[in-house]
Amino acid sequence: MASWTDLVSYVRVRYEVMRSTDTELWFNLPTTGERTQLVIVRSVTGEDGDGWAQIVSPVGKLGDLDLPTLLEKAGESVVGGVAAEEGVVVFRHSIPLHEGELPAFDRPFQLVVKMADQLEELLTGRDEH
Numbered sequence: 001m002a003s004w005t006d007l008v009s010y011v012r013v014r015y016e017v018m019r020s021t022d023t024e025l026w027f028n029l030p031t032t033g034e035r036t037q038l039v040i041v042r043s044v045t046g047e048d049g050d051g052w053a054q055i056v057s058p059v060g061k062l063g064d065l066d067l068p069t070l071l072e073k074a075g076e077s078v079v080g081g082v083a084a085e086e087g088v089v090v091f092r093h094s095i096p097l098h099e100g101e102l103p104a105f106d107r108p109f110q111l112v113v114k115m116a117d118q119l120e121e122l123l124t125g126r127d128e129h
Contacts, residue, residue, distance in 0.1 A: 002097050002105075004043040007053055010102045011041060031117040035127045039113055044094065051097040055080075055109050057116030059089040060124045070123060077115045079108045091116040 004023075011017065011025055019026040023043040028036045042054040059065065062084050070089065074082045080093030093112045095105060120126070 002102050004051055004053070004097060006102060007041070007043075007097065007105065010105065015039075029113055031113065035117060035121070037113050037117040037120070039109075041109075046094070046096065052094045053097055053105065054092060054094040055112045056085075056090045056092040057113055059091055059116055059119045060126075060128070062087050062089050065089055065123050070119060073119055073122060074115065077111065079111045080115065082119075091119060 008020075008025060011027075015027045015029065017025050017027045025041045026038070028038055031037050037057055040056040042056065044052045044054045046052045059070070059082070070082060074080075074091060077091075080091055083090055083092055091112055093108050095108055120128070
């Protein structure tokens with residue numbers, strides 16, 4: 001069974017963390033070409049009272065995006081969904097920490113990053129996040 005502390009150690013070994021708190025890790029990942037994508041991994045408590053890891057990656061400013069296209073394209077992903085946080089659209093997914101081993105984190109993590117980057121490129125034509 002994995003804990004938040006285990007996940008933090010796992011992420012720190014694999015990625016260069018830019019910023020961290022007791023409940024968040026921030027880092028940039030290369031995606032395609034020269035593009036990069038900001039990723040935030042958060043410790044959250046689910047409605048079930050258990051610990052979860054939430055993977056968040058920004059897409060763009062809420063007021064700047066074509067929301068119908070955003071929702072259609074985000075709906076094509078097998079994991080995650082879109083949300084708005086402080087005026088920024090993010091693509092995010094959560095995984096329960098108590099289920100499985102830490103390597104199970106990588107697959108949904110990579111899918112979230114890839115989808116957020118694709119949405120950002122499609123909807124903004126930029127690489128800001």
